[in-house]
Amino acid sequence: MNELHNVHPMYQFSLKAFQGVFQKAMERAAPAESLAGRVLSLTDSITFSVFQYTARGLFERDKLTFTAQLTFQILLMNKEIDPAELDFLLRYPAQPGVTSPVEFLSDLAWGGIKALSSMEEFRNLDRDIEGSAKRWKKFVESECPEKERFPQDWKNKSALQRLCILRALRPDRVPCAVRWDFVEEKLGSKYVVGRSLDFAMTFEESGPGTPMFFILSPGVDPLKDVEKHGKKLGYTFNHRNLHNVSLGQGQEVVAEQALDVAAKEGHWVILQNIHLVAKWLSSLEKRLEQLSQGSHQDFRVFLSAEPAPCSESHIIPQGILQNSIKITSEAPTGIHANLHKALDNFSQDTLEMCSQEKEFRSILFALCYFHAVVAERRKFGPQGWNRPYPFSTGDLTISVNVLYNYLQASSKVPYDDLRYLVGEIMYGGHITDDWDRRLCRTYLEEFIKPEMLEGELCLAPGFPLPGNMDYNGYHQYIDDALPPESPYLYGLHPNAEIGFLTQRSERLLRTVLELQPRDSRTGQGAGGTQEEMVQTLLEEMLEKLPDEFNMAELLARLEERTPYAVVALQECERMNALTAEMRRSLGELELGLKGELTMTSDMETMQNSLFFGTVPESWVRRSYPSTASLGSWFADLLARSSELEAWTRDFSLPSTLRLGGFFNPQALLTAIMQSTARKNRWPLDRMALQCDVTKKSREDFASAPREGAYVHGLFMEGARWDVQAGTITEARLKELTPAMPVVFIRAIPDDKQDTRGLYPCPLYRTRQRGPTYVWTFNLKTKENPSKWVLAGVALLLQV
Template identity: 35%
Template sequence: MVLESRPLVPLIGFLAMGSDPTPSIEMTAKRLECICQSVSMGQGQEVHARKLIDRGLREGIWVLLQNCHLGLEYMVEIMEQFAELEKEPEKVHETFRLWITTEVHPKFPITLLQMSIKYTCEPPSGVKAGLMRTYDSMSQDFLDYSDSPFYLPLIYTISFLHTVVQERRKFGPLGWNIPYEFNSADWLASCMFVQNHLDALEVGQNISWTTVRYMVSAVQYGGRVTDDYDNRLLGTFCRVWLTDQLFTENFQFYKGYGIMAFKNIPEYLEEIEKMKTVDPPQTYGLHTNADITYQRNVTQELLDTILSIQPKESSSGGGETREASVYRQAKEMLEKVPPNFDPNEVKERLRFYGILNSMVIFLRQEIDRMQKVIMLVRSTLKDLLLAIDGTIIMNEALRDSLDNIYDAKVPQIWLRRSWSSSTLGFWFTEFLERNMQFSTWCFQARPFSFWMTGFFNPQGFLTAMRQEVTRAHKGWALDMVALHNDVTKYTYEEIKAPPPEGVYVHGVFLDGAGWDRRNSRLCESTLKVLYAALPVIHVYAINSTAPKDPKLYQCPVYKKPCRTDLTFITPLWLPTIKNPDHWILRGVAILCDIK
């Protein structure tokens, strides 16, 4: 890239998660015996950047402007300055180079992009590439730092862990609930802690594994982690790998991935070169099916990108126009939109159930929210039909609705008031099913089993159930009552009566594991089956806040496949004959909706 570049052609690097091109740029400058000065952009940094560029133009040094998405106005200034200098090239030193690093930003000046050399520095893919990058950038002095027999295996284990935590990101929510920017600074901090810890050990004294695990999982890497279940995963990796077993000859992270302990860097590089280029998902603690999830996510992203750059104008060729297609779909949907709930009828029915009953209060809140969605859908579809006919003006919201309905996506105005879904078809089906559940509950009878996916606030549903159980028992206090559950052997169709206490919940799926119906416990996923439907679950409350049985796997329940704090509902406890750590590494969770 340096050979291709010219003084007035900036080199723009797009930052990818988990990689930073700065060390590579500085190393290249050192190798070519150039001075490289950097400024990190942000508020008030333009003054320093101007001075540095002026100095670079005079003296021929390399200038590195970092995080330029935080100084977009200054990017326009650079573009104009370079355009002027093109007229007087004699004012520019021939060894001057301008390096820019930025995150992808929609408002970055396009002209500057067009006049630049663009590159991106992605993190290495796979264990082999990750270890190769780590050991290639390591110095021999770093490897020779300690004579302790524990030192080299520990450094290799942290390097392997570093690669695994980065690689798990590509598997989406199965890998990490939130994709974190783990980078080489975390690896270096962990290695330096290991050096200090080994220095502090007396002769014959063993490693304090509790300390090492805590520093790696809760401080060095854990400092970036914000999700409780991701913290649990990181802690499990350290608990499984950072043990005395590490120093035995037959220790393996996974079949074929043992410990390397050599004295010289070239020996490591030679051995790493022999490793497989593509790793099975089990290397990262995941099931074989995780690879299907990864491939599907990549394909979906590609198709979404292709769809987003399609022309939005009406086609002049034959066939149905965009407007005609949307008009037909909107008309069909409008015919299926259910009528509004009659407030007086609803009030009458709720009074019959007992207006102060906690479950009835929950139902009233859900119906109020559903009413707003029904009214919004009806008004949007009516306005869209009128706008396509030319009776009213097509505003921004209607234009967005037209584009999204044509692309089989959910209009933004609906998403803001309702729930997310991958396609309009799935969303509209769920819309009708939700309405059906509320209508049946309100105007016929309380369901024997509840479809938890159909609630706006499933946490509120479980809290209402806890209140109901607490009130039924004299002397119980709500803050001393905890949720518990049993997975039954029944399907939804087999439920003919409500449970004596608590609620039955149906329509949930296991992600990352399968379900053994005969023995009612977790088992490995069936090959090529990504989600396993769970039988009806009996959720109830117990008058105890004592910790649950450690042999049970604490499985988080999420509303959608996107696992964040916003979609988290509650943990449920599932029986297993394997150690629960196995399922933590598998990333097992219960999803209410898999679309």
């Protein structure tokens, strides 16, 4: 789930409204009022209602984002925190191009420490870390460093100052530190502790003019609460006073008729999936407004819709959102809750209905675990699934029905057929990515196989498949035998959780930064006004921006248009297109800031991007996929330009190439095959790439190979490369994306390729995976390749 205001744009109005009311409340408050008094009044009047109706049931991270924004804003207005320190925490302007002198910190972390050390309150922090590396290493590698005492005198720093240090050293622990050190301390525990939704209490606050709006979550049916509560109050389908309309396929007329009847007679109306009828929503808004007056007092409307994937695709009318009580029911979190919930779909009668009882019960439990794993794995982001999928309990129950039918019809268990139907049709019907399909298939191959009936199958480390039990016995077995929640239960390495928490931290801080009111972003302590900061940045970028490549001169200098030379020319053309747009847009914005041009919406959007440290959209369209912040992205751009300039001096292939430095890395890999095909007169369509990982670094190569190319700049996620053994092996803890040695890539005839003992490893351009797929490299492994499939092992060109 992304930022609150992006994934749930239906909350946009409520957030903005809250921000405005909060701002006015602070302006009205007397300067002499205590912080506690302000917090209390805000809690009682504004904040509670906002959370009660708008954020009820949201994922903890989004509630935390909102309360963090509230807390920081109160502290800023009370002048209890330094705007420059808050700016560092939210923006993290790490120094680019630095090398960490200590092995337990990455270059990015050290860049943050160097940036912090330039501030008065953090002077000599970098020296202290170097001088007391042992103590700092112990602190950094502790499980919950936010609860540990900081080394030396840094333990005496303020909560925000300690948070800034933690932001550099352990970004994955920032949300927990924000939660306990700020939100709970300043606002109270009720803003960090989740509360279960009492539907009956919420229903009391609805009315004929106040619909209840359910935001749908994958795998959850919140409308069951409506039916359950309606049954208590005498509203059922049998009594014909509960109307349920699923929108789509011309159901708008049916919905309007149901609303009219219900308003007159005092019935309830459920309108499901209103996001599917975008053109009708304005009519629905008007109809609900008309029926809010003069209708029967028992008339109620319940709406449901999926959240828009981004703010641009938000279609729910603001009038509906303003007047509704907005609720979302979360899916259960963690394997334990998911496995219990999966098993809850069945009963003791289910377990007893099949003649092959032992086989049926074993496979049913394995399917429940499979469902729990694939549903919850999405929390690990792209390393879990390249794309998120709406797996539901319907997929599980239908799979169990198929299992029952097969076992009743045959005395043998058709493992292959079951795996195919479940993995390719029931669950596979949702899956659109080939690598995700491989993952789903691998899970089933591990969970559903003949060994399961012999008591030799473990669903996860330390969790063997249970024997023949009754229904309550299975629930008890889950409570007693399932290990504590960890990535191991999914086949992932513990680093996957660190990566997931780090991304969660980045999203939280980015959202809080974007929610900051303008005046708190523009104080002198944070580096001057927004215009001054942007002006300084664009002047620096214009000064460093490389000149465009002279294509006519390059073509004149080129002796032979080899496949490699063509790639170099294409890269120069793309670089020219990008730098030309950067020079144009930066120059235009500079004139606008000076008052010599009228500021347009495009210029304002670009100004905001530069201020927030993100790559402007007009540059992204001409650029390469990247998840880097603006500073890192620009430093990388300068490096790419220098590499291209060195290559095009004489167009001879460099000794090693940074594959991640290409706009189109596929072009280089194709050029390797084209060059070899021409030399050996082999058919291009019957060739494949051979990937040999060397034991050397880029400095050890003085010249390019006779055939193929040496490439560097690859990173592995989910595992690491054992240089001595020459195979994939387990990752080291907290080493998320270790660098690969130089890789020798050459082309060979397709029929000469030996795939035994190899893991087909996908190569992606960024950690977003999915659409950034480049190629498949076959890497040697002593383990079963399925281990690396479940671990989500991939090569990356950019981290």
